[in-house]
Amino acid sequence: YFQMPATRKVFTLAMVRKTNSLLLGLKKKGFGEGKWNGFGGKVEKDETVSEGAVRELEEESGLVAKCLRKIGILEFEFAGDPVLLEVHVFDVTHYEGEPVETEEMLPQWFPEDGIPYDQMWPDDILWYPLYLKGTKFKGYFLYQGHDTILEYTLTQVEHL
Numbered sequence: 001y002f003q004m005p006a007t008r009k010v011f012t013l014a015m016v017r018k019t020n021s022l023l024l025g026l027k028k029k030g031f032g033e034g035k036w037n038g039f040g041g042k043v044e045k046d047e048t049v050s051e052g053a054v055r056e057l058e059e060e061s062g063l064v065a066k067c068l069r070k071i072g073i074l075e076f077e078f079a080g081d082p083v084l085l086e087v088h089v090f091d092v093t094h095y096e097g098e099p100v101e102t103e104e105m106l107p108q109w110f111p112e113d114g115i116p117y118d119q120m121w122p123d124d125i126l127w128y129p130l131y132l133k134g135t136k137f138k139g140y141f142l143y144q145g146h147d148t149i150l151e152y153t154l155t156q157v158e159h160l
């Protein structure tokens, strides 16, 4: 019968880039532990999505974003789990500070042609090429557990 609508929770994901390199963090605990990823987390009630992205980036890497652009929206569902993650992805090209290890994240610069996809979420290898060539994107991924994508849609969009 009809699909019960999932409960949406809004998260941010900030991708920090400099010429031909990408800053990723190895998640040391919690959701996505052991995977390299951008920097992000839950958006609190009293902040905008962008404010949440700036806050999480500083908490997790020590970097203060000076300019961040919305580049994508990714929806993640996990079979059997009623919560849908609505992840707003940002490109950070101007920031202050140097990346530092925090409780949550061990940061490291990677060349764009040396991204450790085998130690990342399986969807990343699908949308990073769109991100790296500068197109905006919308995606939906249905996971079984944290390592298997059962189905997905991914489209380039003009506007988010």
Ligand SMILES: Nc1nc(SCCc2ccccc2)c2[nH]cnc2n1
Pocket (backbone or CB within 6 Å): 011, 012, 013, 031, 032, 037, 038, 039, 040, 041, 042, 076, 085, 087, 121, 122, 123, 124
């Ligand atoms: N790249 C990527 N990121 C995430 S979660 C990012 C947002 C987040 C959520 C919760 C805590 C911290 C950060 C993913 N989930 C499923 N595939 C995925 N791919």
